[in-house]
Amino acid sequence: MASAPEMAADRLVLLHTNDTHSQLLPDADGRGGIARRKVLVDSVRAAADHVMLIDAGDAVQGTLFFNLYGGKVEQRAMNALGYDLRILGNHEFDNGVDSLAAVFAEADADFIATNYDLSASPLDDEFDRYAIREFDGHRIGFIGINLRPEGMIAPGNYDGVEYLDAVEAANAAAWWLRNVEGCEAVVAVTHIGYDPEVPPGDLDLAAKTRGIDVIIGGHSHDLVGPGGKPCRVTAADGRPVLVTQAAKGGKYVGEIDLDLDSLGRAEPAYRLLSVTDRLDSRSDGSIEALLAPYRHGIDSLMTRPVARAAVELPRESQALVNFCADMVLDRGRRLAPDIDFAIINKGGIRRGLPRGTVTEGEVITMLPFSNRVQVIDVKGADLLPAFRQMARVDGNGLSSGIEVVYSPKTAEADAEVKSVTIGGRPLDPDSTYRVATIDYVAQGGDYMPTLARHTDVASSPQVLYKDMLDYIARMGRRKINPPSAPRMHR
Numbered sequence: 001m002a003s004a005p006e007m008a009a010d011r012l013v014l015l016h017t018n019d020t021h022s023q024l025l026p027d028a029d030g031r032g033g034i035a036r037r038k039v040l041v042d043s044v045r046a047a048a049d050h051v052m053l054i055d056a057g058d059a060v061q062g063t064l065f066f067n068l069y070g071g072k073v074e075q076r077a078m079n080a081l082g083y084d085l086r087i088l089g090n091h092e093f094d095n096g097v098d099s100l101a102a103v104f105a106e107a108d109a110d111f112i113a114t115n116y117d118l119s120a121s122p123l124d125d126e127f128d129r130y131a132i133r134e135f136d137g138h139r140i141g142f143i144g145i146n147l148r149p150e151g152m153i154a155p156g157n158y159d160g161v162e163y164l165d166a167v168e169a170a171n172a173a174a175w176w177l178r179n180v181e182g183c184e185a186v187v188a189v190t191h192i193g194y195d196p197e198v199p200p201g202d203l204d205l206a207a208k209t210r211g212i213d214v215i216i217g218g219h220s221h222d223l224v225g226p227g228g229k230p231c232r233v234t235a236a237d238g239r240p241v242l243v244t245q246a247a248k249g250g251k252y253v254g255e256i257d258l259d260l261d262s263l264g265r266a267e268p269a270y271r272l273l274s275v276t277d278r279l280d281s282r283s284d285g286s287i288e289a290l291l292a293p294y295r296h297g298i299d300s301l302m303t304r305p306v307a308r309a310a311v312e313l314p315r316e317s318q319a320l321v322n323f324c325a326d327m328v329l330d331r332g333r334r335l336a337p338d339i340d341f342a343i344i345n346k347g348g349i350r351r352g353l354p355r356g357t358v359t360e361g362e363v364i365t366m367l368p369f370s371n372r373v374q375v376i377d378v379k380g381a382d383l384l385p386a387f388r389q390m391a392r393v394d395g396n397g398l399s400s401g402i403e404v405v406y407s408p409k410t411a412e413a414d415a416e417v418k419s420v421t422i423g424g425r426p427l428d429p430d431s432t433y434r435v436a437t438i439d440y441v442a443q444g445g446d447y448m449p450t451l452a453r454h455t456d457v458a459s460s461p462q463v464l465y466k467d468m469l470d471y472i473a474r475m476g477r478r479k480i481n482p483p484s485a486p487r488m489h490r
Contacts, residue, residue, distance in 0.1 A: 012050040012135050014187065014256040015041055018218030019089065019248040020055070021062030024077055024291060026277070032250040034077050035287035036279040040253050041081055043282075050135045050260075053082060055109070056218030057089025057146070057191035062249070062350055064298045064361055067368055070095060071103040073294050080290055083109040085131060087144035088116070089191045089218060093157040094369060097121050112144035112189070115169035121160030130173055138184055138260045141177030143212075145170055145190040145205065147219060151198070151447040154440050166192060166200050167208045174211035184263040185213045193220035194229060194245055197392055198447055206233035206241040213264060214242045214256060221248035225272050232267075242268055251275055301361035307472045308357055310481035315352040321397040323482035324349055324367070327471045329399035331373040332436020335458035339375065340422055342399035342436040343386075345446045348464075349397070358480065360469065367465040371438040376454035381429040384417065386448040390488060391415035396446075398487040399436075408490060438464060 017037070026033040045051045059078065060071045071092075078086075086109045092100055101122035104111065111127045118124045131142040145166050149158045170188055177183040188209075193201045194217055200208070202217040202224075212235060217224065224245040225231045233241045246252040257269040313320040321344070329342035351366045390396035391406035392415040398404065402422050409415040420427035427433075434457065444452035460467055472480070 010136060010260045011048065012052070012138075012140070012258040012260055013044055013048045014052050014054060014214070014216070014254075014258065015044060016054045016056060016189075016216045016244065016246060016254040016256070017250060018056035018191070018216075018246055019058040019221055020250040021058055021091070021248060022060050022066040022074055023063055023249040024065055024073065025063070027249055027251070030277060032275050034081065034250065035283045036275045036277075037250055037253060038081050038284075038287055039279040039282045040273050040275065042284075044255065052084045052133065054189055054216055055083055055086045056189050056216050056245075057087050058091045058218060059086070059089065061091040061094050061368060063365055064301055065294065067364055068297050069294060070099065072106060073291070075103055075107045077287060077290060079106075079108045080287060083107075085110050085112065085142055085189065087112055087189045087191055088146055090147060090149070090152050093149075093153045096157045097123060097159055097161065101126065112142060113146060114143040114173045115145050115164040115166050117162035117164060118160070120162070121158075123161070130177060132177070132181055132183060136260055138263060139182055140258075140263070141174075141181060141183035141186045143170060143173045143177070143186065143188050145188055145192060147192045148198070151444060151449065154445060155443050167205060170205055170209050170212065174209060178211050185258065186211050187214045187216060188212050189216045191218045193217070194222040194224055194243070196220055202243050202245070203233060206235055206243055208236055210235060210237040210239075212241055213239065214258075214268060215244065216254070216256075217243060217245040220245070223247040223252070223272070225254065225270050227272065231270060239264070240267055242270055244270060246272060298361070301364065302359050304360040305357050306360050306363060306469060307475065308479045309353050309355050310479040312355040313353040313480070313482075315349060316346065317352065317484070318486050319482045319484040320349060320352055321346055322399075322484065322487065323480065324468070325397040325399040325487075326482065327468050328373055328436050328438065329401070330471055331460055331467045332375045332458075335373065335436075335460060336375045336434065338434050339436050340433045341402035343441055344397040344438060345441055346393075346395075346397050347446060348438065348440070353480065358472075363468055363472065364465045367468055369440070369464065371440050371464045372462070373436060373460040373464065373467055374439045374442045375434065375436050375457040375459070376442050376451070377432050377434050377457055378451060378454040379429070380427045380431050380433060382450040382453050383427065383433060383435075384420070384429065385450045387417045387420060387488075388415060389446070389448050391417055395486065395488040400487070402487055404488040406488065406490060
């Protein structure tokens with residue numbers, strides 16, 4: 001669209017983003033960019049009397065802006081856009097709760113967390129349980145619903161945060177907002193995923209709650225709405241609920257149009273606004289100026305060559321997963337003897353590598369988290385449930401030395417591990433295996449709690465991407481060209 005249409009004064013427009021993941025500049029495909037996002041937001045504000053800009057979490061982690069500057073640049077850029085309301089994502093916790101509190105102190109938006117009790121954390125002063133906004137005499141309530149931290153956020157990074165049941169908290173808050181606070185509509189801003197492996201997700205929340213009119217979602221990176229997944233769900237009280245989500249990386253901005261005079265009676269209009277280069281000529285230059293002092297550090301890393309790849313390695317390609325898993329295996333063998341195999345979670349690999357020149361910045365943003373290679377001894381009986389969870393997400397990252405055959409999860413049946421072969425022999429539940437992995441997985445991350453029942457052997461003194469840079473350096477003139485055959489397959 002070239003510009004926003006004129007809107008009546010008795011309407012409220014909710015603009016929303018989610019999982020922008022530090023993508024302040026256009027991505028490798030030329031999509032997104034926060035300067036372009038500002039053009040869209042400004043155009044809608046110019047056409048409508050009542051506009052709110054909302055973010056559903058994971059505004060950070062994914063580009064060098066976060067690795068180098070710890071989230072401060074993202075907060076300043078979001079301040080420049082005038083975000084009104086925000087919630088937490090899981091990646092906001094990546095540098096720990098104390099760092100998060102310091103960064104959020106610079107943010108201008110209001111923060112809400114309905115099913116996190118933050119009273120024992122340094123975040124408590126920044127958050128309310130809900131928010132109410134009034135437009136032309138109409139009161140609208142907002143609640144924030146977040147995922148269970150265990151298994152998704154690294155232990156120690158969310159100290160003082162207590163999780164409350166999402167559905168129960170949402171029902172209680174919606175009832176309070178309608179019956180005590182006099183709100184005519186309730187909007188849930190969530191970071192639980194559209195239909196995740198571990199419920200509840202937005203579809204569950206919509207179907208099991210009463211009094212919620214709109215869900216603005218995040219976490220699962222789904223495009224929900226026109227051109228994407230279905231966005232209308234019937235709630236427990238029979239009301240239609242609009243469920244939304246704007247994919248990831250700031251490639252879209254969602255626009256919800258509420259008729260204030262018919263709240264709860266008329267379904268809101270909804271569309272997705274694409275963020276492309278058609279908006280460049282309308283930028284006022286303010287975001288570019290804000291980012292300019294930080295660009296040198298970014299550009300220097302993104303232009304520093306460290307290797308060459310013989311083929312393109314897309315983010316979710318089996319070859320890239322194998323490459324990263326084999327690096328963990330190699331690092332583990334430099335830390336301790338007798339390593340049987342290695343595990344790396346696919347979700348920890350955040351970008352692919354191009355064919356040809358590979359830069360230091362590309363390696364860092366491929367493995368951006370502050371994880372470390374960890375060597376553990378773990379019983380075969382504790383490995384089996386972890387492999388079953390990997391099968392539920394249709395496979396995960398394994399090194400050479402192991403083969404897992406599984407049947408995937410279906411609507412009728414859970415995933416099933418058919419066979420596990422380690423070093424040419426079937427897995428023995430009573431044997432102990434020495435595994436190289438990353439500390440996040442070793443602590444039970446990605447919903448593999450049985451791996452936490454291990455014995456520590458060794459740990460790398462440096463973060464994962466530095467180990468990868470060392471691994472690449474030892475390759476010398478050899479091009480990156482990993483095997484593409486899966487080690488975990490159907």
